[in-house]
Amino acid sequence: MENVQKFLEVDKYWQERWEDVKDDFWGDIKSHTLKALKRFLETSMEVQMQDLVGARHWEHNEYRRGYRKGYYTRDLQTSMGEIYDLRMPRARDMKLEYAAISRYRRRAKDVDQMILNMFLAGVSTRRVKEVIEPILGKNKISAQTVSNLSRQINELVRAYHNRELRDIYKYLFFDGIYVKAKSPQRSMKRCILVCYGIRHDNKRELIDFELASHGESENAWVKFVGKLYHRGLTGDKLRMIVSDGNKGLLNTLGYLYPFVMFQRCWVHKLRNVSNKLPKRYHDECISEARKIYLAKNQKEALKIFKAWSRKWRRLVPKAVKCIEEDYEYLVAFLNEPVKYRIKIRTTNAIERIFREVRRRIRPMNCFENSASVERIIFAVFNRFNGIWENEAHLEIAHNHLR
Helix, strand or coil, X not given: CHHHHHHHHHHHHHHHHHHHHHHHHHHHHHHHHHHHHHHHHHHHHHHHHHHHHCCCXXXXXXXXXXXXXXXXXXXXXXXCEEEEEEEEEEECCCCCCCCCCCCCXXXXXHHXXXXXXXXXXXXCHHHHHHHHHHHHCCCCXXXXXHHHHHCCHHHHHHHHHHCCCXXXXXXXXXXXXXXXXXXXXXXXXXXXXXXXXXXXXXXXXXXXXXXXXXXXXXXXXXXXXHXXXXXXXXXCCCCEEEECCCHHHHHHXXXXXXXXXXXXXXXXXXXHHHCCCCHHHHHHHHHHHHHXXXXXXXXXXXXXXXXXXXXXXXXXXXXXHHHHCCHXXXXXXXXXXXXXXXHHCCCHHHHHHHHHHHHHHHHHCCECCHHHHHHHHHHHHHHHHHHHHHHHHHHXXXXXXX
């Protein structure tokens, strides 16, 4: 018992000592690492200069191809901190592109990549500046620099929009969101059309989006869904499509996927019903209407609907008609397995993504142009797709271990 007590006292002593010295320890590690990196870079550039001129320092030989011209110094930002007064060899009348450091660069490529990864992970440009300051130092990088670097994402966005799609989805969801963006004339709301899917291996995916020029018009939906179709999303294995009641979208889906079951979003439908209800009936009527989609099967749902419509038809006929005219498409999801029903009776999956989009754009007030809209949306989609892909890998690994 005494030995255990002594061990605990010693352990506590070293824990306290570590708390006292750990900042100095990591500071020293960082300092020595930067010095080693600086020596490595300078040595690498010296070797390249030697190969270029064909001679070592002060060496005279008949095979040399040029002459040195001293040094100049440059500071370089790296992911481990800033290197000061890096000696850059120069040659007389000769140009040399160093392998370690590109011409005119003040930041190492890994810093730019780190910034882009943070942006793609959902960190705003201003927050990136705050997060990276402890590494690079205060005022070493501006929000404008982060914004400029984010423009490199344009190529990723183009590749995302043009990639070939595999027909591996059993459920598709379509919806739209409006955001503020500037045009050459004025600030205006722009509509983003979105397609989200659940694959046959149960993985979720944000398949694509498009900045619609004329809102949720039929032409906009034809263009967006048509491109998905021709890129490979033919719907041969598709079981159901979920969306709101936009007529342009419904016409488009009916034309491209005529044999796929269609499900109307209950959230959108109950909003429509709410708009047709007097305040005094609102809570009770909506609460009873929700029981329809909570039914165990189609037969029970029909029974609940008939009872609901009998009670409310005389008081609020327009509200009853609102559900009645789309009843078949509101209960289609009850034909699917129980484990999927809560996911496919609404477009809430897309709505949750839209909440993240709004969170990202709220500090911006208004996008500068369409390209900035595309970058932010792509960053949010890329983040969620990455999270879901990792979740799927973890689940596979867990099942394998069991």
